[in-house]
Amino acid sequence: RGRLGARAVAGLVALSLATGGVAGWVGGRLEDRADAPQDVALPASVTGSRDVEDLTGVARIAAEVLPSVVSIEVAGAEGSGTGSGFVLREDGHILTNNHVVSAAADSGRIVVVFADGSQADATVVGRTPEYDLAVIRVDRTGLTPLALADSDEVVVGDPVVAIGAPLGLQGTVTTGIVSALNRPVSAGNAVETAFINAIQTDAAINPGNSGGPLVNAAGEVVGINSAIAQAPGLGQAAGSIGLGFAIPSNQARRTAEELIATGEATYPVIGVLLDQRYTGEGVQVATEEQQGQQPVTPDGPADRAGIRPGDVITAIDGRPVTDADELIVAIRARAPGDAVTLTVRTGDDDAREVRVVLDVVPTD
Template identity: 45%
Template sequence: MSTENEGTEVPPAPSAPPVPVDSPAASPQPSSAPQGGATTPPPPSTPPRVPGTPPQGPAAGPQSGEAAAGAAAPSGAAAGPAPHGSTASPVDGSWPPPAPPAMPASGGGWGAGYQQPAPARPSGRRGGLIAAVIVAALFAGGLGGGIGYTLAKNDDTGSTTVSVSDNGASQVKRDPNSIAGVAARALPSTVTIEAQGSNGRGGTGTGFVFDTQGHIITNNHVVADAVDGGRLTATFPDGKKYAAEVVGHAQGYDVAVIKLKDAPSSQLKPLPLGDSDKVAVGDQTIAIGAPFGLSNTVTTGIISAKNRPVASSDGSGESRASYMSALQTDASINPGNSGGPLLDARGAVIGINSAIQSANNGGFGSSGQSGSIGLGFAIPINQAKYVAQQLIKTGQPVYAKIGASVSLEESSSGAQITDQGVDGSDAVEPGGPADKAGLEPGDVITKLDDTVIDSGPTLIGEIWTHKPGDKVKITYKRDGVEHTTEVTLGSRVGDSD
């Protein structure tokens, strides 16, 4: 789900701690938030091959791309592995918890920066005709690739219109419940967000209309650079662009709300929100975003897993991380998709695309433009909706807490309450929820309600799916003996305390 500041990104990955596994209680994954492509992807090292022609030689164009950096995740960008080591983190929502170290992802590219070798000349007039057709096809393919590369390079700052005869294709009637029907309804309510900080750093991400007052939901890491004195714009698919401002942002949840300036209500059609608790593995998904700056891109897939523990860093170097119990999807998500809607088959929003798995570093991160490998992660909309409402109401996020610090060390046995809290404070807050429930330093929490807890970040992400005041059942081990207790979650306001 790669957090990239530039725009376009956490369960466990098989090769790095924590890595996505088949169990819902997998260790949290460091992830890369799929934000926007702040850098232009380079052309491929090997040119595309036309069927029936011999393999081509290496590309002649540039070979390397600069990694896109992001402020928090799915933006969408690559972040480091989930926090591990002997660091303690307040499960009560105390801030800032340690972030996973950023791990650069190698850049990828596409385009037509290469030369096609001349095909062998067949004998005879018929052979000559075939050769001419092949040459024409190769030329057309190279031209098309060149146009695509130019559009990506321009990062959607301009547009290209090509007039062709559709021979009545546009008159075809499509089922409103088909993917084409859902996309036609949802696209007018999505926006491509361009964020730029006062230092010039920024990138491209995605957002969608939340209400008719001009509020847009997106990822925190998409807009983080523009929070203090930066510049924000949101562009609709019809080309209309509006200036925007940040209403509120939540680093821990990786959710932000911006508000459009001077946007007429006729332009604002909120997307319907679904119920992420009722989503099932195998349900169809539709993702909309601006991967690598290619706005209004629609991809499809299914729900691959639920409740994936994900921990992602924004790649900014700050000691902050985002934790989520994510929806996993194989819909293609790339840098630039961050903040965009993940829809169900009816067109209702079930999640916010936030992070992606990076294949080359075994983890999640936000400092590179890794591409989709079919492992994307979205913040469940039930959680995102609650956070957005709090941000609109007060401008500050509200986190649920149990009032105890746990180890962020990689583990499979549970979340252990540390002997000492952050900065020498008490590991169990005196008079806090955990203290009232009888929890003590050294206890190892193994379950929260029916969810298996295998590490500290997993516990944090699961707690943050709840609201302050919720009652949860905690299963823990003390001296090898299993116990259960009920905890009434407390609250903490803001990202720093």
């Protein structure tokens, strides 16, 4: 901006003095009037301060949840960034996204900023790119954890609240509803991509919200905010367009428990390769080897269930699948050892249902 010259400053001073003179003259005239106002104080609020017990709706949810939500600052060889997280256990365990801390997982610094403004260095307990989840820990006790709800009980239309630090703005609260369930969504980054069976919400989620909680009307975590949709052609997500996605809390619970116990996580598989070129109904098991791997793993879950190369899978547990990602995330939403029912068709034969017990694979 241009600087004011000496003449301009002098002009401002003169104008100020002139205005003051007029104001003094008017004030004097008002004092001479018998009907001049004697009290110009405006009405004061009689409500007073409110305790948490007095709050309702989103205000109460925010007051109860905010103290357990943190901002995470990361600096490493690949750069720096910020994200969100929340207290998982009172002994300093915090849950967030893998893509929030991955840049500093091996070398770098992770700083957790609490709601009261205090800070603490954190270390990575365990992380998994396959589920885009990470558990970090600070050297503190007596923290207030958030409860993980049963995400299987979530229904479309449920009210939800997203809390986090979008664009570094800590303690931001937005509201919306559950817009859809079982969305096959890829999260993470170009190097470490996760496929999640996501909860979709229209609550505003922006860069920096990643790792923060999506809570229900009871203030319990139903999801971990992880990704947002972006218009085609954009290199990176610019901001919320009303399409945000969260990892369901049941998935987060199972994975976090494994990470805390062993530092690693596992995921289930059925032991088939899918043909990404297939465009017909359902998804098709590949017919050829891929990078030396058989289309159907010998003696794997699918093989034992009678699934063969070229078979078409049209549903899992009665839920139709229309592309490969849908089947992948539906399976990864289960736990190793779980049994699923697949609807399978071989050639022109009638569809049949087969029971498949999921095998276990350790994450990288």
